[in-house]
Amino acid sequence: xxxxxxxxxxxxxxxxxxxxxxxxxxxxxxxxxxxxxxxxxxxxxxxxxxxxxxxxxxxxxxxxxxxxxxxxxxxxxxxxxxxxxxxxxxxxxxxxxxxxxxxxxxxxxxxxxxxxxxxxxxxxxxxxxxxxxxxxxxxxxxxxxxxxxxxxxxxxxxxxxxxxxxxxxxxxxxxxxxxxxxxxxxxxxxxxxxxxxxxxxxxxxxxxxxxxxxxxxxxxxxxxxxxxxxxxxxxxxxxxxxxxxxxxxxxxxxxxxxxxxxxxxxxxxxxxxxxxxxx
Numbered sequence: 047x048x049x050x051x052x053x054x055x056x057x058x059x060x061x062x063x064x065x066x067x068x069x070x071x072x073x074x075x076x077x078x079x080x081x082x083x084x085x086x087x088x089x090x091x092x093x094x095x096x097x098x099x100x101x102x103x104x105x106x107x108x109x110x111x112x113x114x115x116x117x118x119x120x121x122x123x124x125x126x127x128x129x130x131x132x133x134x135x136x137x138x139x140x141x142x143x144x145x146x147x148x149x150x151x152x153x154x155x156x157x158x159x160x161x162x163x164x165x166x167x168x169x170x171x172x173x174x175x176x177x178x179x180x181x182x183x184x185x186x187x188x189x190x191x192x193x194x195x196x197x198x199x200x201x202x203x204x205x206x207x208x209x210x211x212x213x214x215x216x217x218x219x220x221x222x223x224x225x226x227x228x229x230x231x232x233x234x235x236x237x238x239x240x241x242x243x244x245x246x247x248x249x250x251x252x253x254x255x256x257x258x259x260x261x262x263x264x265x266x267x268x269x270x271x272x273x274x275x276x277x278x279x280x281x282x283x284x285x286x287x288x289x290x291x292x293x294x295x296x297x298x299x300x301x302x303x304x305x306x307x308x309x310x311x312x313x314x315x316x317x318x319x320x321x322x323x324x325x
Contacts (some may be wrong), residue, residue: 081130085245101232133297150305152182157197160172200228201229202230267292
């Protein structure tokens with residue numbers, strides 16, 4: 047799947063989110079047709095996936111470590127007069143459940159693979175995940191060869207230079223030169239803006255979706271941009287011209303049944319499926 051060759055799978059299924067419009071097992075109250083993309087984050091434990099997601103959501107770095115069961119976030123954007131919805135899934139809990147992980151992969155539009163620069167084994171796991179993503183997408187599309195997918199590999203913990211065991215040339219030799227690679231530090235923020243902008247570009251999103259390039263507003267303010275709410279004196283709520291975004295505090299991951307139906311629906315667009323694609 048080419049990054050910008052025609053429409054990506056996510057763009058083809060750009061999901062309308064309207065007032066009282068259901069997405070999966072959820073109901074969104076945002077009145078706008080949005081371009082909806084799901085970013086799936088994968089990687090070994092303790093490589094910094096959660097803190098990278100925290101940075102994307104506009105939160106501070108968290109020093110303490112707690113194993114992630116599952117993390118699902120939704121960020122809504124208003125950029126250039128268009129609405130965008132970005133769902134972020136940290137599929138950490140699915141590491142030991144191949145079928146669940148494959149379902150998450152099949153529903154993903156953009157992928158972020160994270161390893162730690164102080165852990166060579168985490169790089170090996172990222173490489174295995176990359177192969178799994180390509181194989182799963184190829185099977186969904188019934189292609190004999192692995193497909194290109196919108197994926198970025200991130201070497202995190204760049205601030206721990208004295209403990210570093212993975213160097214950039216090593217990554218190029220293992221991954222190949224066609225996979226975008228970024229060195230980052232979720233702790234200091236180094237490299238994150240460039241990486242987030244590259245993710246956006248691969249997925250067909252505006253670069254203003256990067257946290258440093260938009261204003262964060264309350265969810266009620268965001269909704270008022272679309273529902274045309276009027277103030278007490280009858281004046282319309284002001285429209286923000288600058289890029290802005292809001293975090294949906296009530297977002298929950300759609301049920302596995304909803305995700306499975308989405309995958310089966312996507313599969314039938316290309317070929318009649320012979321069996322369940324997550325096997």
